Amino acid sequence: MILRISVGLVYAFLLLPMVIVVLAAFNAGNYFTFPPQGFSLKWFANFFNRREFMQALWLSTEVAFWTALVSAVIGTAASIALVRGRFRGRDMLNAFVTSPLLLPQILTGVALLQFYTLLNMHASYGALLIGHIVVTTPYVIRTVTATLTHFDIALEEAAQSLGAHPVRAFFEVTLGVIKPGVVAGAIFAFAISFDNFTLSLFLTSSKLTPLPIELFAYLKYSFDPTAAAVSAFAIGVALVLVLGIARFMGLEEFTGF
Amino acid sequence: MTRTARLLLLGPYVLLLAVFFTAPIMLLLAISVSRQSFGQMDWTFTLHHYVRFFSDAYYVGVLGDTLMLGVIVTAVSLLLGYPLAYHLAVTRSRWKPLLIVFILSPLLVGIVIRCYGWMILLADRGLINATLAQHGWITKPLPLMYNKFGVTIALVHVFLPFMVLSLTGVLKRIDPQLVEASKTLGASPRRAFFEVTLPLSLPGILAGSLLVFSLAISSFVVPILLGGFKVHVLPMVVYEQVLSVFDWPFGAANAFVLLVISVALIAVYIKVTERALRGIV
Numbered sequence: 001m002i003l004r005i006s007v008g009l010v011y012a013f014l015l016l017p018m019v020i021v022v023l024a025a026f027n028a029g030n031y032f033t034f035p036p037q038g039f040s041l042k043w044f045a046n047f048f049n050r051r052e053f054m055q056a057l058w059l060s061t062e063v064a065f066w067t068a069l070v071s072a073v074i075g076t077a078a079s080i081a082l083v084r085g086r087f088r089g090r091d092m093l094n095a096f097v098t099s100p101l102l103l104p105q106i107l108t109g110v111a112l113l114q115f116y117t118l119l120n121m122h123a124s125y126g127a128l129l130i131g132h133i134v135v136t137t138p139y140v141i142r143t144v145t146a147t148l149t150h151f152d153i154a155l156e157e158a159a160q161s162l163g164a165h166p167v168r169a170f171f172e173v174t175l176g177v178i179k180p181g182v183v184a185g186a187i188f189a190f191a192i193s194f195d196n197f198t199l200s201l202f203l204t205s206s207k208l209t210p211l212p213i214e215l216f217a218y219l220k221y222s223f224d225p226t227a228a229a230v231s232a233f234a235i236g237v238a239l240v241l242v243l244g245i246a247r248f249m250g251l252e253e254f255t256g257f
Numbered sequence: 258m259t260r261t262a263r264l265l266l267l268g269p270y271v272l273l274l275a276v277f278f279t280a281p282i283m284l285l286l287a288i289s290v291s292r293q294s295f296g297q298m299d300w301t302f303t304l305h306h307y308v309r310f311f312s313d314a315y316y317v318g319v320l321g322d323t324l325m326l327g328v329i330v331t332a333v334s335l336l337l338g339y340p341l342a343y344h345l346a347v348t349r350s351r352w353k354p355l356l357i358v359f360i361l362s363p364l365l366v367g368i369v370i371r372c373y374g375w376m377i378l379l380a381d382r383g384l385i386n387a388t389l390a391q392h393g394w395i396t397k398p399l400p401l402m403y404n405k406f407g408v409t410i411a412l413v414h415v416f417l418p419f420m421v422l423s424l425t426g427v428l429k430r431i432d433p434q435l436v437e438a439s440k441t442l443g444a445s446p447r448r449a450f451f452e453v454t455l456p457l458s459l460p461g462i463l464a465g466s467l468l469v470f471s472l473a474i475s476s477f478v479v480p481i482l483l484g485g486f487k488v489h490v491l492p493m494v495v496y497e498q499v500l501s502v503f504d505w506p507f508g509a510a511n512a513f514v515l516l517v518i519s520v521a522l523i524a525v526y527i528k529v530t531e532r533a534l535r536g537i538v
Binding site for chain 1: 258262263265266267269270271273274277278280281282284285288298337338340341343344354356357358359360361362363365366367368369370371373374375376377378380382383384387414417418422425426471472475476477478482492495496499500505508509512515516519520523526527
């Protein structure tokens with residue numbers, strides 16, 4: 001009983017800030033009070049009418065899309081070689097390809113900023129995209145590896161012995177089986193990129209601002225609930241993405257439980 | 258799998274990492290031991306920036322505060338996360354998928370948004386203070402934000418899911434028959450927990466704590482937004498030196514101090530989780 005109550009309280013703690021943000025977004029007043037002061041969509045209207053927010057939303061979506069696509073392809077490829085290959089240095093390579101996940105992003109950000117500046121590549125679209133791909137691909141490798149280790153290689157060999165070219169056997173048999181891991185990894189990569197703040201902060205300029213950076217800048221000068229509307233929108237996106245992962249891979253498999 | 262196939266499959270990402278991850282970090286190290294004059298890099302070797310960092314009481318103090326904050330956040334996360342992970346590992350509730358969504362979704366909601374949620378709650382005119390004042394329970398707002406309290410609350414919130422995921426992974430693999438056996442032999446549920454379950458979950462506790470500690474000491478969005486520049490941590494010094502003061506070598510030296518601590522923690526983390534390195538964290 002005590003366990004259930006304390007567990008319930010911790011869940012409440014986890015969800016509280018998000019629930020508050022969503023309520024504040026639909027609240028009519030300038031300050032969020034309890035009970036709320038009435039329902040209003042004006043903060044959402046503000047959000048959609050501000051050009052900076054719309055441009056930032058578009059940029060974030062575009063970068064997240066390309067990040068997800070590229071990291072799904074190169075991450076899946078790397079993961080196949082790492083699971084199937086038997087070669088010296090495999091464990092080290094395994095640790096190497098997941099290292100961006102473990103190193104604090106502020107360090108990756110500072111290092112990339114200095115690197116790009118010396119190469120005159122600073123604050124360009126490509127530089128931002130590459131930074132995101134570097135940090136999201138390890139997630140794809142993790143999810144694809146999880147599905148690949150259950151995969152029975154005999155299936156692929158059967159296809160080959162029935163006359164299929166190894167490449168065709170891969171695309172028609174293996175890819176079909178590991179698809180859940182690939183898709184879940186890509187969705188997670190999209191989410192990480194779409195919400196990324198720390199890394200983006202070092203790779204952007206006043207002309208190239210993804211949504212989280214725009215929101216941060218807005219919060220520094222004003223406290224009005226337009227920020228809540230932006231946040232509520234992003235929370236909606238995150239929920240859709242979690243449901244996507246649940247649908248394709250199953251959450252227990254995804255979290256490794 | 259042939260050598261060529263392996264090279265083709267691994268090549269793209271390994272190359273990308275070598276150029277846009279390893280090389281920049283090597284460059285960071287090189288900058289931290291170089292001089293800078295009039296905003297230009299002058300590539301002569303010096304340890305001056307590290308000496309400056311470790312001989313200045315302010316920076317050493319910031320380092321101490323950062324590590325202390327990391328310890329507190331880790332301890333609170335463990336305390337809150339353990340019951341959650343335990344429940345998640347043993348429950349047969351049909352709501353379990355929903356519970357996993359609850360734990361995962363904060364991970365996918367941006368850090369700025371979560372900080373903003375806490376700001377709405379904890380500000381001087383925020384929900385908690387306004388509600389208390391409305392009822393006449395307080396005359397002046399409680400200092401909930403722009404101090405270590407607010408920063409700790411938000412940091413625990415941000416990193417709790419990592420702790421729960423690390424713990425659940427290990428707790429799930431404990432054979433329930435072991436606990437049953439200890440109960441059959443006369444142990445109370447309490448004793449069975451403290452003498453069987455808890456010791457067996459130590460790898461999870463260690464892995465989760467290392468992960469949360471390493472993430473907490475390198476966070477700087479939370480200290481900025483909820484600390485309001487009143488709580489100083491090492492990542493903020495890095496940020497200021499690199500993006501405001503433009504003292505690259507000193508910023509790089511600060512970053513490298515943080516990097517050495519993180520890498521040492523990560524090395525232990527990998528050792529601990531080697532056998533259980535599956536799933537997303």
